[in-house]
Amino acid sequence: MKRRRKKRSTKQYAVIAFYEKNNRWPAPSSQNVKERHLGEWITRCRFIRNHSPEKLTEKQIQLIDRIDADKAQKKTERWMVNYEMLKDFVEKEKRWPSVNASEPEEIRLVNWCLSQRITRKNTPKSKLNKEHIKLLDDIGFHWSSNNKRRTWKESFNLVKDYYARTGQWPAHTRDPEESRLAKWCSKMRAYKNRTDTSVTLSPGQIKKLSNLGFDWTNSQENNRRSPENTNRIWIERYHHFCEFTTNNKRYPKAKSGDPQEESLYSWWMRMAYLKRKGKLSNERIHLLDCIGFRWGKGNE
Structure with missing residues (x-):
């Protein structure tokens, strides 16, 4: 037990040292092996904090809370940057971004607008960011998608x-x-x-x-x-699955009405299937076991 705590403490100090050196937290989808392992440690600790907090020290819980607060702040800042870009574009061009655009920045705004519509449609009313909705309403944002x-x-x-x-x-x-x-x-x-x-x-x-x-x-x-993209996509999916179970205190459902949740359910079943067939790598099995992954519906 002491050895395990010492190992966790070493990881904790390594995460802090990484932040002090790079001014950002380690990412679980990084191509750098050392950074990726630190990012995966953060993901596991976040999951444990919300399901079995007694297994973490007070300092580890404080670190995860600090990381989550920074993440939420940066997410808000990124949203505001995109919002200001959209607002400036509309004021300057006197029109909304067009999917027929060839400029990368305008195409980026088109996809950001689409993501805002999807987010509002698939997010429960109690969890909607009313401030963001009001800001978009103030500039006359069109919430209905154009299916022409x-x-x-x-x-x-x-x-x-x-x-x-x-x-x-x-x-x-x-x-x-x-x-x-x-x-x-x-x-x-x-x-x-x-x-x-x-x-x-x-x-x-x-x-x-x-x-x-x-x-x-x-x-x-x-x-x-590419192998790099395949691994990056899997790690991101793993991270999203951890976030979902952490925030909702449950596993995704097959027929929830939320496409993102149903997609995570399919991913959950897919991982269980690949393990049964012996097609899931030991590294990925280990990462899933570390968060107490349930290998199939029978374990719900």
């Missing part, structure tokens, strides 16, 4: 941005926007492979998608992810 037919260029830019952010191509999920992009990608493959002859892609369109590294196959496994 998109041009080829509009869809291409959205898929391009999605791939740049996630390292993968859109998939058919419960998220309506991602599914809409995935459907467009499926059509592009069908048009090029001539399994659908209703539309013929121009050489220029094929070249643009090919230059992007577009996956022209129908295989969901061949999604052009």
